Amino acid sequence: MEDRKVYLDKHSNLLQLEEHMYPLVDIEKPNIFRNLFRYDEIPKIAFNDRIVPHSMPDEIWITDTTFRDGQQSRAPYSTKQIVEIYDYLHRLGGPNGKIRQCEFFLYSKKDRDAVYKCMEKGYDFPEITSWIRASKKDFQLVKDIGLKETGILVSCSDYHIFFKMKMTRLEAMNHYLSVVRECLETGISPRCHLEDITRADIYGFVIPFCLELMNLMNEYKIPVKIRVCDTMGYGVNYPGAVIPRSIPGIIYGLRIHAGVPSELIEFHGHNDFYKAVSNSTTAWLYGASGINCSLFGIGERTGNTPLEAMVFEYAQIRGTLDGMDTRVITELAEYYEKEIGYKVPAQTPFVGKNFNVTKAGIHADGLLKNEEIYNIFDTDKFLNRPPLVAVSNTSGLAGIAHWINTYFKLSEEKAVDKNSKLVKKVKEWVDAEYENGRVTSLTDEELLKVIHETCQEVGVI
Template identity: 50%
Template sequence: MAEIGASWQLTAKQAKHPVVDVQEPNLFRDMFPYSEVPKTIFDGEVVDVKPAPEIWITDTTFRDGQQARTPFTVEQISTLYDLMHRLSGPNGIIRQSEFFIYSAQDREALEEVRNKGYAYPQPTAWIRANAQDLELVKQVGIQETGMLTSISDYHIFLKFRKTRRQVLDSFMGVVRAAAEIGLKTIRCHYEDVTRADFWGAVVPFTEELVNFTTQAGLRLKIRLCDTMGYGLPYPGVALPRSIQKMVFYLQREFGIPSENLEWHGHNDFHKVHINSVTAWLSGISAVNGALLSLGERTGNSPVEALAVEYASLTGSTNGMDLSAITDIANYMREIGYAVPGNYPFCGERFNVTMAGIHADGVMKNEEIYNIFDTDKILKRPLGVHITNRSGIAGVGFWVNEQLHKRGLPPLDKRDPRIEQMFEWVEAQYEAGRETAISPEEMMAQFKIHFPELA
């Protein structure tokens, strides 16, 4: 390995796609004027795309997710990892989870989850592209690490203050060193790829990586990082924002298998989930996400949404325990994370109706206003919150929920006891109340009107 690392060099003459070493950065001002909203540009070219033959999820809760909140404790990471393992199931739908390894606490958390002996998610590391960070990987004895390889001119020129050739040479030096220390897999994270010069920087760097790692016997994975959420799912959109074209050309030029490609998105423009699904449908096997969409700024792809999407796309949960989603959300609340009430699958109101006309519908058949059997799949039965818009149907639904818990048959909403409870609710709002009726208040009324069930 050392001999390969020391001697290997792909010359410009050998390269099919040499680096276009421009003097001035290409900032794509036609797309990214900065003083205006980014422009969606179509170039009229639509490429043939093919879904990845197998798809899965990878996790960055304990890396990117921790960049958006107070760091988790080792105990919290351990508990969430157990829940993620349960969600993943025995077939590894959540294939990997990446960790920082910089602090003593980072390394303790990594060792904690490694000692659990789970096949999935497999722990991996994340480092910057330098020798010091690579030495940490060697010290912890992990066989795969992600490495930050920023690829846009925004980073190369404006942050690093270097040329493309200088920066890519630096990256290649760390990749060669990874081979020399016996690493099994290197995962290059193409930071800001959706603002990068695809043919002048992304493709040439990929060519050098593919040639070297093939010769060195080092498995190469490429993570396409939509760092600022600029990626677009539409057919015919121009590079570098086109997810479909990015995948198509990387596979056409280098034959990179789907299992060696990964997508990492952010939600700056409300597209993180659709972009992730587009990545799967364009030929990428792995989509990287975080629990409850944690992540820098607007967050990453929500792991729980990806899990449900996986079941929808494949027609099977494939061993996943989707009820773990509810337990993850509950645990996050326990440790102080405020889950938005309307957050899909996890929020307190996600399957709760407040409208009387909706409550009337679910009393007849809950499928009318429930996305699927949330009680069976997520351990979240359909519910109602009582407000001045709930009507007598809403009160009736709430009462029948209590009866159902006690194994009793439902009542018609015109039952006198339900009518009396509804009159009490109406009186609250006639007196000027503006807040919803709490479950405790409703239970107090229930005990008054159904004393035999109290």
């Protein structure tokens, strides 16, 4: 006790007693936490009510994996598409670079061409980084291209160490450290992707390994990042939940017991249990500066944390967008649909076709009187998407006029009112639909068809 260091914590401004060291716990048989993860049962969330403090970093940001993890789960993007999406991300991140980095594959000529073309843009943000196989040849490739940082896979659960890699923990750690040292020898900053961390032995392997990584960082004077990969989406944000499922517990352990600075911790979530967004925000709250995302959550299996979601999470917990241009999100959704052929599910928050469309008749009445009643914020201002009222038997002339004006974004002088011939004709058609037994709201496609036909009939273009 007497030899343990006392230091001032810069976030709490309280004196802290340095924790004891955590040596690697090398074991003969894997610890796969069968008490939590029985394969023939639903995984369990256990609690020990050990609470760790919030520790929001001074600065937080978003990083992007659209061209890496996002691209692993879909047809590869063309070089042109990658460059155009990179342009959108630059605009979305704003002048303060809140979208800090994009990671790229380097394996194919197409991937490398995209990297070169993006580098030609000369943007400070998003910084271009790579993801490679852990080999000296690939490290040299990163250096030759001129990148400063690369991701390296360092799987950390016993599921991976024992069953996939066929190693012991000590063998795995020594292998990883030798690979990281090779990377540092080339002058490249490694970003260590701790795969499957939410099924790993946090204090028996992860913390000792990260302590060694911090030693290498101090030796080479080159940053070593830790990416916290909730690969299977097992992480939970509940206070008092036990590790390895506790995201607060993992982030706290890395900061306090492994000595990893917040600016070198990045969380990478998956959405298998619908927790990618809440876990990502939790990682920010407990001390990770970076959150790794992909556009529209496109990624392995159920996908990654949606980038657009974290833009709005940022604004909610910081009280500002810090220069991010959220209108670009709508442009990206339109680009994906028109240029890439990806259809965003209609109910997807912020980008789905129906996300701010009111369909219930009584709700529509409220929205028409005051849009704040049923719209989450000024979606026209932040997303170039005014709220819509779906047309049904309860919409009336005013509801139909509102739908036409907002869908076509008609200016005040060109807007139709409930007395126009067009609106009256459309209402006659709508009334006939419901008199014939219809009970569902009308689709955009149906309305556009009847509006087009009515415009020709009444001479409106």
